[in-house]
Amino acid sequence: MTRWTVKAMPSKDEISRLSKELGVNAIVSTLLLQRGITNYSDAKKFFRPSLNHLHDPFLMKDMRKAVLRIEKAIEEGENILVYGDYDVDGTTAVSLMSSYLKENYFNVATYIPDRYDEGYGVSFQGIDFADDNDFTLIIALDCGIKAVDKVAYAKEKGIDFIICDHHRPGETIPDAVAILDPKQNDCQYPYDELCGCGVGFKLIQALGLRKGQTTEDLVPYLDLVATAIGADIVPITGENRVLAHFGMKVINEMPRPGIKAITKQLKKELTITDVVFVVAPRINAAGRMKHGQHAVQLLVEKDFNTAVQFAEEVENFNADRKNLDQQITQQALLQIQENKEEKNYTSVVFDETWHKGVIGIVASRLIETYYRPTLVFTKSGEKLAASARSVKGFDVYNAIEACEDCLEQFGGHKYAAGLTLKPEQYKLFKAKFEKVVSETIDLQLLTPELIIDAEIDLNDITPKFYRILKQFAPFGPGNMALVFLTQGLQDNGYGKCVGQDQIHLKLNVSQGNSNTFGAIGFGLGNKIEKTIHKKTFDAVYAIDENEWNGTVSLQLKLKDIK
Structure with missing residues (x-):
């Protein structure tokens, strides 16, 4: 069973006021008000994200210290080690920081800890590697906020730490040269929901400002940031929404060779959902099955043909990962039952x-x-x-x-x-x-819950309405994909189960005298009894496009039927 919860409706006066101000219908006004958008200025910011909406990186505690320490390292020819975790947020952050520094400076190397030998976060082994290879500065990304003993160990060896993290700090903060983490209580940065790669981007933004670079100059790095935002399930609000919006443009228009190599089979325009389900699992698979350094290698590669070879290797890791997780899930379910x-x-x-x-x-x-x-x-x-x-x-x-x-x-x-x-x-x-x-x-x-944005009629679904809904993207926590409820639906009598094992449900539905819409419910084949013999039913769904034989039509992507 799933609970259906329809979001609270704003007042009729509020809906009417915003509809007039924006020239949109009551449903669109309702959806905006539910997201805290109450006037033209908010709506413009929401629908037209701008790089000018990004905050000054120097508002983050310790940013100036971090920048000065990196500049000193470059001036004095020190070896810099860029260190990050083996997941998507960590490997994208390491790829971003190392490739940015290497644009003008060559004494830079990357280090991803081994998931099995070293585990999560900063490791003693990583610090020993830095010591053995004459690194005097470690920039740790997506980790380090709790590495009090490791940072002290590095200090004994004459190695400085800059920490770029987004996890909650513990009671004791490491004794690093600089700690960039907007979740620190004494950090006044206006937005504290950045991912690790996002904090890394703020650092290159600050370094860039000192060199006279603009944020526009750094846009090519945003494909990495958008990938991390999607994979790390951080809220797609505020600054993350801007970073994700421009990052998705890079992924669709001029992706780096490594991301292009992963997505080359996908012909359509990619959404952040594609990043979460196609790009992220493959980047993650390297660290899960072999070593996270393979993911960094793929993401920093500049030659497309070489990137394709790396992507094939990562694809194999991902296939192995799928087999393993199915097998272990079965064993775990059996353990719960036994x-x-x-x-x-x-x-x-x-x-x-x-x-x-x-x-x-x-x-x-x-x-x-x-x-x-x-x-x-x-x-x-x-x-x-x-x-x-x-x-x-x-x-x-x-x-x-x-x-x-x-x-x-x-x-x-x-x-x-x-x-x-x-x-x-x-x-x-x-x-x-x-x-x-x-x-x-x-x-x-x-009990699982389906949150429904609004109840609508099928006649409300028009191409214009759908074009407006698309502009609500990118979707994610804090701005979830739009979900609707329509009551009193009937199938035209040709509804059937489809797919391997007949587990999906395919319908053609109408509501009274409305237009007819195709509907697909993945994994809902067991609900077909509720729809046959002209029974009426209620459905919760998202709206998307279906392309068939060159014709594009709107369809309902069913989530549940009652």
């Missing part, structure tokens, strides 16, 4: 043979079956490592923090986190995590 834990408030599973690179994906898959906060553990050296995923509305980071006494380390966000613990602590942690969640979760959150 332990009779179907009725728990959480899913916590462990097998020491599971591949560490896919446990995060497996956690997300388990939520598709058992909708609740989930942790998947595997063995990592002498310890156990886990990836956590949550359900909408529940802060899994806080729940893990409440079990801190069982843990070696942890980090992450509201909906995704990672942790390590000693094997003897596993059972205790599992029981405590279940207890914490059971006592703090709102039971409603254990």
